[in-house]
Amino acid sequence: MILERHLFGPGPSNPYPEATAALGLPILGHLDPAFLAMMDETCEWLRTVWGTANARTLPLSATGSAGMEAAFVNTVHEGDVVVVAVNGLFGQRMCDVAARCGAEVVPVEHEWGTPVDVDRVTGAHPSPAIIAAVHAETSTGVRSDIAGLGAGKGDALLLTDAVTSIAGIELHADEWGIDVGYAGTQKCLGVAPGLAPFTINDRAFERRVEKPRSWYLDLGLLGGYVGEAGTKAGGGRTYHHTAPVAMVASLHAGLGRILEEGLESVWARHAAAGQQLQDGLEQRGLELFAEKGSRLPELTTVKVPDGVDSAAVRARLLERFGLEIGAGAGAYAATVWRIGLMGHNARPDAVELVLAALDEVLA
Amino acid sequence: MILERHLFGPGPSNPYPEATAALGLPILGHLDPAFLAMMDETCEWLRTVWGTANARTLPLSATGSAGMEAAFVNTVHEGDVVVVAVNGLFGQRMCDVAARCGAEVVPVEHEWGTPVDVDRVTGAHPSPAIIAAVHAETSTGVRSDIAGLGAGKGDALLLTDAVTSIAGIELHADEWGIDVGYAGTQKCLGVAPGLAPFTINDRAFERRVEKPRSWYLDLGLLGGYVGEAGTKAGGGRTYHHTAPVAMVASLHAGLGRILEEGLESVWARHAAAGQQLQDGLEQRGLELFAEKGSRLPELTTVKVPDGVDSAAVRARLLERFGLEIGAGAGAYAATVWRIGLMGHNARPDAVELVLAALDEVLA
Numbered sequence: 001m002i003l004e005r006h007l008f009g010p011g012p013s014n015p016y017p018e019a020t021a022a023l024g025l026p027i028l029g030h031l032d033p034a035f036l037a038m039m040d041e042t043c044e045w046l047r048t049v050w051g052t053a054n055a056r057t058l059p060l061s062a063t064g065s066a067g068m069e070a071a072f073v074n075t076v077h078e079g080d081v082v083v084v085a086v087n088g089l090f091g092q093r094m095c096d097v098a099a100r101c102g103a104e105v106v107p108v109e110h111e112w113g114t115p116v117d118v119d120r121v122t123g124a125h126p127s128p129a130i131i132a133a134v135h136a137e138t139s140t141g142v143r144s145d146i147a148g149l150g151a152g153k154g155d156a157l158l159l160t161d162a163v164t165s166i167a168g169i170e171l172h173a174d175e176w177g178i179d180v181g182y183a184g185t186q187k188c189l190g191v192a193p194g195l196a197p198f199t200i201n202d203r204a205f206e207r208r209v210e211k212p213r214s215w216y217l218d219l220g221l222l223g224g225y226v227g228e229a230g231t232k233a234g235g236g237r238t239y240h241h242t243a244p245v246a247m248v249a250s251l252h253a254g255l256g257r258i259l260e261e262g263l264e265s266v267w268a269r270h271a272a273a274g275q276q277l278q279d280g281l282e283q284r285g286l287e288l289f290a291e292k293g294s295r296l297p298e299l300t301t302v303k304v305p306d307g308v309d310s311a312a313v314r315a316r317l318l319e320r321f322g323l324e325i326g327a328g329a330g331a332y333a334a335t336v337w338r339i340g341l342m343g344h345n346a347r348p349d350a351v352e353l354v355l356a357a358l359d360e361v362l363a
Numbered sequence: 364m365i366l367e368r369h370l371f372g373p374g375p376s377n378p379y380p381e382a383t384a385a386l387g388l389p390i391l392g393h394l395d396p397a398f399l400a401m402m403d404e405t406c407e408w409l410r411t412v413w414g415t416a417n418a419r420t421l422p423l424s425a426t427g428s429a430g431m432e433a434a435f436v437n438t439v440h441e442g443d444v445v446v447v448a449v450n451g452l453f454g455q456r457m458c459d460v461a462a463r464c465g466a467e468v469v470p471v472e473h474e475w476g477t478p479v480d481v482d483r484v485t486g487a488h489p490s491p492a493i494i495a496a497v498h499a500e501t502s503t504g505v506r507s508d509i510a511g512l513g514a515g516k517g518d519a520l521l522l523t524d525a526v527t528s529i530a531g532i533e534l535h536a537d538e539w540g541i542d543v544g545y546a547g548t549q550k551c552l553g554v555a556p557g558l559a560p561f562t563i564n565d566r567a568f569e570r571r572v573e574k575p576r577s578w579y580l581d582l583g584l585l586g587g588y589v590g591e592a593g594t595k596a597g598g599g600r601t602y603h604h605t606a607p608v609a610m611v612a613s614l615h616a617g618l619g620r621i622l623e624e625g626l627e628s629v630w631a632r633h634a635a636a637g638q639q640l641q642d643g644l645e646q647r648g649l650e651l652f653a654e655k656g657s658r659l660p661e662l663t664t665v666k667v668p669d670g671v672d673s674a675a676v677r678a679r680l681l682e683r684f685g686l687e688i689g690a691g692a693g694a695y696a697a698t699v700w701r702i703g704l705m706g707h708n709a710r711p712d713a714v715e716l717v718l719a720a721l722d723e724v725l726a
Contacts, residue, residue, distance in 0.1 A: 003397055004389045012390055012608060023609055024387025026367045027375055027555050029687045034366050061557070062425035065604035066579045073576075097578045186605060192390050194424070194557055194607035213436075213576045215460045216429045241428035242549060244557035245375060246386055247610065324392045 005318075006345075008354050009326035010138050010299055011164070012186035012193050013342035015254065019191045022253035023246055030243040036227065038252050039243065043226055045255035049189070049263060050162075050181060050199045051172035056219065058226045059185075059251055060196040061244050064163045067182025067196030068097055070217040071132075071159050074200070074208050075180060076101040080129035083108060083156070085116040087144065088137035089329045090161055098132065101213070112332065113301070115294040116144035122152035131156045136165035138187075139329035141290040141301035141338065143169065150177025157204050163187060166197065167258055168270045168298040168342060179204040185247070188270065188298050190343025191254040194247040216241065254343075266346075271297045273346040277339065280355045289328075289336050298346065300339045301328070305362070310334045313361050321357045368681075369708075371717050372689035373501050373662055374527070375549035375556050376705035378617065382554045385616035386609055393606040399590065401615050402606065406589055408618035412552070412626060413525075413544060413562045414535035419582065421589045422548070422614055423559040424607050427526045430545025430559030431460055433580040434495075434522050437563070437571050438543060441465040443492035446519070448479040448512075452502035452692045453524055457495050464576070466493075475695065476664070478657040479507035485515035494519045499528035501550075502692035504653040504664035504701065506532065513540025520567050526550060529560065530621055531633045531661040531705060542567040548610075551633065551661050553706025554617040557610040579604065617706075629709075634660045636709040640702065643718045652691075652699050661709065663702045664691070668725070673697050676724050684720045 007014045028035040047057045060067055072094075076082060082103040084094045087110035095105045108124045110116060116133050131153050135146050143165070150158050157179040165171050168188030173181050180200045186193035200208075200219060212218050224238025258266050274297020278288060281302050289301035304310045310327060311334070317323045328336030341350055370377045391398040410420045423430055435457070439445060445466040447457045450473035458468045471487045473479060479496050494516050498509050506528070513521050520542040528534050531551030536544055543563045549556035563571075563582060575581050587601025621629050637660020641651060644665050652664035667673045673690060674697070680686045691699030704713055 002388055003391060005391055005395065007390070007392055009392055009394075011605060012392060015390065020387060020389070024383060025365055026383070027370070027378065028366060028368055029370055029372055029375060030556070031372075032368065032681070032687065062429060062579065063604050063607060066425060069577060069579045093578075100574065100576050100578055184605070192607065192609035193393070193605045194610055211463065213463050214432060215456075215463055216425065216432045241426050242374060242547070242556045244426060244555065244610070246555035246613075247557055247607070250609075318395070324395065 004322055006321065006323040006353065008339055008341065008345060008350065009324045010338045010340050011184070011342060013190065013340055013345050015192055016190035016257045016344045018257040019250045019254035022250045023192065025249065027245045030245050031237065035245055036237065039226060039248060042248060042252045042255060045259055046197050048259060049167045049171070049255065050197070052174045052199050054199045054201045056205060056223065057199040058222065059248060060198045060217065061241060062196055063193050064182065064184025064196050066217065067184065067198050068094060068161060069214065070196070070198060070219070071180045071182050072098045072101045072103070073212045073214045073217055074219045075130060075157060075159065075204060076103045077129070077209060078102040079104055081106060081125050081127070082130040082132060083121060083124045083128040085121045085133035085144070086110060087114060087116055087140065087142060088112055088134065089139035090134045090137060094132050112140050112330070113142060113289050114291050115142050118145055118148035118152060121149060128156045130159050132159040134161040135171065136169065136296050136299065138164045138299060141296050141299045142294045143296050146178060147176040153177060157207065164296070164299055167266060169296065170267060173199060185251055188342045189251070189254055190257070191251050192247070194244060195251055270341070270346040273341045273348065273351055274298060274300060276348060276351045277341060277354065280351065298340060298342045302337050302339065304335050304337060308362065310337065316361045317357055323354065323357050325354070367685055369684065369686040369716065371702055371704065371708060371713065372687045373701045373703050374547070374705060376553065376703055376708050378555055379553035379620045379707045381620040382613045382617035385613045386555065388612065390608045393608050394600065398608055399600065402589060402611060405611060405615045405618060408622055409560050411622060412530045412618065413560070415537045415562050417562045417564045419568060419586065420562040421585065422611060423561045423580065424604060425559055426556050427545065427547025427559050429580065430547065430561050431457060431524060432577065433559070433561060433582065434543045434545050435461045435464045435466070436575045436577045436580055437582045438493060438520060438522065438567060439464040439466045440572060442467055444469060444488055444490070445493045445495060446471060446484060446487045446491040448484045448496035448507070449473060450477060450479055450503065450505060450507065451475055451497065451500035453497045453500060457524070461495065475503050475693070476505060476652050477654050478505050479512070481508055481511035481515060484512060491519045493522050495522040497524040498534065499532065499659050499662065501527045501662060504659050504662045505657045506659050509541065510539040516540060520570065527659065527662055530626070530629060532630060532659065536562060548614055551705045552614070552617055553620070554614050555610070557607060558614055633704070633709040636704045636711065636714055637661060637663060639711060639714045640704060640717065643714065661703060661705045665700050665702065667698050667700060671725065673700065679724045680720055686717065686720050688717070
């Protein structure tokens with residue numbers, strides 16, 4: 001029996017139908033001219049969703065967490081001061097990853113559920129090499145002001161996690177001063193998990209580690225893998241590793257769908273769905289977790305009502321409706337739910353379904 | 364227009380139909396009990412194709428090259444002596460990756476096209492921490508004697524690249540003394556590229572680097588990701604990263620197909636197809652590149668006849684027949700072709716097609 005799920009957790013989300021259809025097509029060789037042309041177009045379309053003109057914009061061949069690792073391993077020189085804004089699980093993870101790369105990490109802790117305090121972060125150290133922050137914290141459903149960090153970064157590089165923001169809410173990497181960014185495919189991009197859309201500008205690339213500890217994620221080598229900017233499809237490629245061709249084809253299809261709809265329309269669709277859900281939850285007397293004014297539309301965090309067994313509700317939703325919502329993260333595992341309306345699921349019918357399902361299960 | 368290719372290069376190969384069909388199914392959440400059960404079964408079936416009882420056997424969430432990196436980054440302590448058998452491109456790459464992990468690399472060079480010399484490799488250093496070798500060199504089409512290295516490894520760990528051998532030729536990780544092994548999905552496993560089947564035994568795990576430089580590939584953390592051995596599906600998982608659920612489902616389906624056919628039958632099918640191809644090429648007066656007695660059935664290397672433009676032939680095969688064969692690697696890029704008959708393509712009809720196509724294009 002083929003299982004079908006409504007994936008309304010923090011990701012993966014149900015892919016756009018175009019992305020799923022692409023996965024089922026015959027695969028191409030990783031050096032096939034037709035595949036290389038598809039890779040070129042994928043990189044070009046990624047530039048659009050990142051809001052960047054960076055030549056070095058590509059899908060890394062691993063999940064979003066490897067994007068985080070690529071960001072640090074290519075930019076942290078031994079002993080570099082890295083200021084990390086920590087307002088959730090993924091900020092914490094940045095500290096771990098940066099430290100393994102040899103950074104002197106300066107974490108700036110925030111209460112979970114609140115956005116990053118730009119002044120505290122930019123003032124945390126007089127001359128950091130890197131300032132790192134999460135745009136949309138998947139663990140808490142909070143949006144932070146990346147443009148503010150970019151304005152106050154000084155000489156530091158600004159490194160940004162856009163895993164849950166890309167193609168869901170406004171993201172303007174160049175305008176905001178993002179030097180290095182990584183994302184994932186399985187949230188608002190509406191593609192299965194497995195790739196990490198990545199971008200790095202010239203400023204950061206010039207300061208990179210020449211021979212990073214990771215061969216697989218070495219951006220100096222990966223330039224040849226995607227033929228870098230301006231290289232014609234089919235020429236100028238250097239073999240690095242075998243591209244995950246099926247996943248790249250799926251990402252290409254998902255991006256095509258998004259750009260056909262229009263990126264601003266997609267943002268508006270996410271905004272509307274998130275507002276509809278959050279209004280509906282509050283009308284039912286449920287309390288939202290993320291601070292008002294910083295709530296992500298694509299990922300809503302809501303407090304589990306007193307006396308309600310969080311896991312039992314989630315199990316019942318899955319069993320009765322094939323509907324997945326997420327537990328909370330970290331200390332909030334049992335007291336918060338995370339409800340994602342990402343990519344293909346950012347639709348009014350999805351909102352009505354999840355609200356009706358909650359009504360029944362909580363009754 | 365949907366492009367269809369005969370992928371007779373060094374990989375990716377055309378996936379088994381079951382593996383392609385699985386990619387097109389609705390995806391599951393990465394913590395869904397049904398997905399966790401599928402992951403458990405995938406790890407169990409990977410044990411079978413590896414020939415191992417290792418609890419720590421799992422598909423890493425990146426391509427085969429990341430498997431190589433995981434093998435070294437988890438086992439090389441700063442300054443460790445690592446003896447690497449180099450008889451092709453992937454042996455060379457091992458030297459680069461191991462050095463980035465802090466190894467003192469002792470390369471043992473061989474002429475390309477020849478197998479690893481067990482005595483030279485095991486005698487290259489009195490007390491290496493690690494001996495590393497490629498079982499089936501994708502760059503040359505040569506099979507090496509891993510069992511011999513295992514018998515002579517002494518106290519060293521034996522680290523083996525099985526990217527092009529797994530599920531194509533005999534592989535007995537435990538019997539041969541392989542301590543750490545990695546592979547890829549896109550060759551004889553008959554699945555699209557994107558995952559790295561990995562195995563590590565207790566002996567190697569106990570000697571591992573406690574906090575390796577790579578967070579993404581840290582086997583200490585990845586134990587929780589797959590629930591380790593004996594953990595029931597749905598319980599005992601620790602969130603590490605979001606599993607690439609579509610690719611795992613596809614690997615599960617590919618492995619299911621292989622085990623349904625029977626692993627020994629699959630090996631026999633590869634052996635027969637390779638022999639048929641190599642006989643056919645020699646009957647046509649073409650000269651094989653890999654040394655007789657060490658030729659892989661799943662990947663045949665053949666010298667480009669004098670006066671023939673290698674790239675023009677490959678382009679013509681692609682254009683007229685949608686048929687891909689590979690160029691040579693490294694110094695042999697223009698003088699050797701690589702013809703793969705892997706997984707689903709290890710069939711007599713595939714052999715006849717590639718021979719007939721070559722006949723026409725070389726006429």
